Amino acid sequence: MSQTVTAEGDGAFERLSDLFVARPKLLTFLLLLPPLLWIGIVYVGSLFALLLQSFYSLDDFSGLVVHEFTLSTYAQLFEEANLQIILRTVLMASFVTITCAIIAFPIAYYAARYARGWTKALFYLAVMMPLWSSYLVKIYAWKLILAKEGIITWLAQALHLTWPLNEILALPVIGGPSLSFSYIGTYLVFVYVWLPYMILPTQAALERVPVNYIEAAADLGADPRQTFWTVIFPLALPGIIAGSIFTFSLTLGDYIVPTIVGNSRLMIGQAVYTLQGTAGNIPLAAAFTVVPMVIMGFYLWIAKRMGAFDVL
Amino acid sequence: MPPAVRFVNVSRHFGPIRAVDGVTLDIAEGEFFAMLGPSGSGKTTCLRLVAGFEQPDQGHIEIFGETAEGVPPYKRNVNTVFQDYALFPHMTVAENIAYGLKIKGVGKAEREYKARVALAMVKLAGFEDRRPVQLSGGQRQRVALARALINSPKVLLLDEPLGALDLKLREQMQEELKALQDELGITFIFVTHDQGEALSMADRVAVFNEGMIIQVGRPIEVYERPRSRFVADFVGSSNLLSPTVAADHGGKAAWTSLRPEKIGVLPPETPVKPTQAHIDGEIKMVGYHGSISRFSVEAEGIRLAAEVPAEDGAHFDEGDRVRLVWPKSAMVVLEDAE
Numbered sequence: 001m002s003q004t005v006t007a008e009g010d011g012a013f014e015r016l017s018d019l020f021v022a023r024p025k026l027l028t029f030l031l032l033l034p035p036l037l038w039i040g041i042v043y044v045g046s047l048f049a050l051l052l053q054s055f056y057s058l059d060d061f062s063g064l065v066v067h068e069f070t071l072s073t074y075a076q077l078f079e080e081a082n083l084q085i086i087l088r089t090v091l092m093a094s095f096v097t098i099t100c101a102i103i104a105f106p107i108a109y110y111a112a113r114y115a116r117g118w119t120k121a122l123f124y125l126a127v128m129m130p131l132w133s134s135y136l137v138k139i140y141a142w143k144l145i146l147a148k149e150g151i152i153t154w155l156a157q158a159l160h161l162t163w164p165l166n167e168i169l170a171l172p173v174i175g176g177p178s179l180s181f182s183y184i185g186t187y188l189v190f191v192y193v194w195l196p197y198m199i200l201p202t203q204a205a206l207e208r209v210p211v212n213y214i215e216a217a218a219d220l221g222a223d224p225r226q227t228f229w230t231v232i233f234p235l236a237l238p239g240i241i242a243g244s245i246f247t248f249s250l251t252l253g254d255y256i257v258p259t260i261v262g263n264s265r266l267m268i269g270q271a272v273y274t275l276q277g278t279a280g281n282i283p284l285a286a287a288f289t290v291v292p293m294v295i296m297g298f299y300l301w302i303a304k305r306m307g308a309f310d311v312l
Numbered sequence: 313m314p315p316a317v318r319f320v321n322v323s324r325h326f327g328p329i330r331a332v333d334g335v336t337l338d339i340a341e342g343e344f345f346a347m348l349g350p351s352g353s354g355k356t357t358c359l360r361l362v363a364g365f366e367q368p369d370q371g372h373i374e375i376f377g378e379t380a381e382g383v384p385p386y387k388r389n390v391n392t393v394f395q396d397y398a399l400f401p402h403m404t405v406a407e408n409i410a411y412g413l414k415i416k417g418v419g420k421a422e423r424e425y426k427a428r429v430a431l432a433m434v435k436l437a438g439f440e441d442r443r444p445v446q447l448s449g450g451q452r453q454r455v456a457l458a459r460a461l462i463n464s465p466k467v468l469l470l471d472e473p474l475g476a477l478d479l480k481l482r483e484q485m486q487e488e489l490k491a492l493q494d495e496l497g498i499t500f501i502f503v504t505h506d507q508g509e510a511l512s513m514a515d516r517v518a519v520f521n522e523g524m525i526i527q528v529g530r531p532i533e534v535y536e537r538p539r540s541r542f543v544a545d546f547v548g549s550s551n552l553l554s555p556t557v558a559a560d561h562g563g564k565a566a567w568t569s570l571r572p573e574k575i576g577v578l579p580p581e582t583p584v585k586p587t588q589a590h591i592d593g594e595i596k597m598v599g600y601h602g603s604i605s606r607f608s609v610e611a612e613g614i615r616l617a618a619e620v621p622a623e624d625g626a627h628f629d630e631g632d633r634v635r636l637v638w639p640k641s642a643m644v645v646l647e648d649a650e
Contacts, residue, residue, distance in 0.1 A: 215365050216398035218385040220412035220463065230411070234402045307402075 054286035065282055073283040077291065082271070086291055089268040092183070093251035096190040097198075097244045103191070104198040104243065105236075111199075112206035127196045135193065139260050142189045146179035146261060153178070176263055186262035190251050197250065198243035205239020206232070241308045248299065252292035268292060314377030316341045316467050316499040317362055322371035323523075324357050331357040333523035334371070339516075341376075341466075344493050344500045346510035349520030350546065355503045358520075359469050362501065363392050376466060390467040391460035395475060397452045399444035405431070405455050406440035412463040430458040433492075450481045457492075467499045474509065486513055507547045511535060519543050540648035544569035551575075551616050553643070562589030562640040574642035575618035577607055577625060580633045590637045591616070595630050609636055 020027040057070045076082060111123040130138065145151050156165040169175045169182065176182030209232060217227040255269030266274070268288055275285035303309070315338040324332040332354045339345045347355035360366040361373060364385035373380040375388065391412070399408050407414075409430050410423040418426075431437055434454035444452060453473060460468055473489075474482045490513050493500045504510050510517045511531040518528045519542070527534055527543045534547055544550035551570040553561070558568035577595075584590045593611025605625030607618045618636055628634060 210398070212394050212396065212398040213400060215363075215385070216392070216394060216400070217411070218365075219363055219390075219392045220459065221386050221415045222411075223384075223386050226415055230415070231400060 050286050050289060053282050054290055056283045058281045058283055063280060073287045076284055077287055082288075085266050085268060085271050085288075088265060089252055090295060092187060092190065092267065093248045095187060096194065096251045097247045099187075099191050100195050100198040100247045101202075101240055101244060104195060104202050105240070108199050108203035108206055108236075108239075111203045112209075127199050130192075131196055136256065138193060139189060139257055142185075142192065143180050143261050146185045146188065148178035148180070150178075150180070180261050181263055183262065186258050189257050189261045190247075190254070193257065194247040194250050197246035198240075201239040201242035201246075202236060203239070205236045205242075209235045237308045241303050245296065245300070249292060249296050252295065253289075313341065314374065315339055316343065316376060317501065318372075318374040319358070319361075320372040320374075322358075322361065322368045322373055324354075324361060324366055325369050330523045332361065332368075335523075335525055336371075337518060337525060337528065339499060339501060341499055342497050344490070344513060344515045345502065346514035346517045347501065347503045347520060348505070348507060348510040348517050348547070350505060353520035354523040355518075355520045356471060357523075359392075359471055359501060359503045362467065363390060363469055364388050389465055390469055391463050391465040392469040392471065393453075393456045393460050393473045395471045395473070397444075397456040399452055399455055399459070401444055403444075404440065405436070405442050405444065405447070408444065408455060409459045409462055411459060426462055427458075430462045431455075433461070434458045449476050449478075450485065453477065453485065457489075461492075461496070465498065467501060470500060470502045472503055472505070474504075474506075482509075489513065511547070517547075519547060521546070537644055538569055539646065541567065541569070541646055542648075544644070544646060549617065552646075553614075557612070557614060558643060558645075561591055563643040564645055567646045569644045569646055570616075570638060570642060572606065572617040572619040573604075574638045575616065575620075576637045577609075577618050577620050577628060578635045578637055579627075580635050582635050582637065584635075584637055587639055587641070588637050589640050589643070590635050592633065592635050595628055595632045595634055598625070598628070598630055600625075607634075609634060611636065 053065075054073055055069050055071070057066050057068070057072050058064070059066050077086070107123075107127075111120065115123050147153075153162075153165065156162045168184065169178065174183040174187075176185075179185040179188070213231050213235070214227055217231045218224075222230060253269050255267065255273045258267045258270055268291060272285045272288045275281045275288065317337075317339040319335045319337040322332055322335045323330065331352075335354070335358060347358055349355045357366060361368055362375065362380070364380065364383060364387075367381060375390065380388065400411065403411070406424065406427045410418075410427040413423045413426060428437070428440065431439060434457055436451060436454050436458070439447070439451070439455075444455065447455065453476075456473070470489075474485050477485060486509060489500070489502075502510070502514065511534075514531060516528060517531055517534050519526045519534060521542050527539050529537075534543060538544035538547060538550070541550075541552060544552065549572060551572060553563065553568040553570055555565045555567060559565040580592060591611040593609040593616070595607055596610050596615070597608040599606040599608075600622065603622055604619050605622045607620070607625065607628070609616050609618060616636060
């Protein structure tokens, strides 16, 4: 018998791996199939179903959903009360995002540039640890901190600083009977819970800025401030944008934080929750859900236009 | 007139590592100066001390007579071409080149004009709107050069600028850099671990080892008259003869360096002139390098390397007995043979 180069009858696994080596695209296809099915059917499919719902309407008399194509549900979004909800939520998300970006940057910069060894481990621990505990527990903890009988009021009394606290609470719109019943409280909790989502991408972006870009800028005459604005910040921007996508969209859609900490005025997430639950108005709830998607779409489009992703 | 750069007993330590250890050096204005040494020898740290990225722990540095200690990089009239070019990825080629001008507040029209001129100077006209990622290594190198030169520095620092290029391109850039330096007349300080590059381009070479300058001089001096075993070995290659061997074969009773290309390989019993020295031995290995052949010969218990033009070496093979002959004047006594 003559010897052949191909080893025959080496078992199914052998033949399978030979097949994959010969046709690498087949392997890629097989590996991608499950996630594609998941994203395609479960994720995009349900989004599509949601979108479809938003083009139906609710019959005011029967309280039943009319399965006919209409834009009247979207028109309802532009009623005064609903516009207020949208505007309020977008403003809250914007302030939360800007605050997170400002607080996160120095932390991320320190972690990316200076932290080594155990300080780096400590950084990751400090940023990630709050994410390990339940979101609800954290929010209720904040409710206690911000409550009228809470630590902040107590501390203000101990330091004889009750008057500035009262001044703050007396501010129109954002103030309230106590921090835990005001927009300020909602804002503080949002900033707290989403901050890690801003720090981590910003840090990752800064980590990819080689030291010699900074040296090159200095070499070419840029002082530290100029180096920051012309080199470090533009290169960190994709990371900040990535972080802001998290903080912005998470705030846009959240309904638990404003329900527990805040006043009785609704945000988008709460509106969706109420509409699909007690009110049974699925079409309007769906239309409300589309709002954050449209806003995020615009946001990314503008960020792209401004060149935020040029480095990628 | 003060030297372009002056080092007076400069040291820079990183913890227990003495990266630069008591360097004293003057570099004249308009000189093409090479700092040559193996990695970790302190040459790059010296360059960074001139650029201002490092500050000396001891000693004193002057740039054109002005004290450099405590002066940040952005206030020094020197510019650097970085080893991996450090081009800003978020800027076009033109924006990269005009960066220094923009920082100085030069107007847009003038910036664009000067960037075009600088690009033409490095033979990259028409590349203004490309991004650094769209360029080849050689093109990036030229952009980095233009970006540094547009600021009219008094000293240009080059940190292994040709290290990332392939051989052909490297040779071409060597010529271009040399021509550019002649044309501009500014001081170039060039860091390299490639002795060929240092010898062919520089007016003067400083050989570094373990944070210290071992020898400074014109390329021909450093190559022909190495003062230490390290220089003899690192700059080119060298046969090291012990005092006894050297004394027995026409030299002095001292450690002696003998360049392989000074040694001729001849048939045994070839008569020798009085100005020549010789040794008889057996060929252990032949290496064919195209233009030359390299022989490893065992003679009187030592190994000697000899390089001869390939056509002269074609008559010999491994195992042949040969006579190695060299002019006595080619034997260089080493002051320091540690």
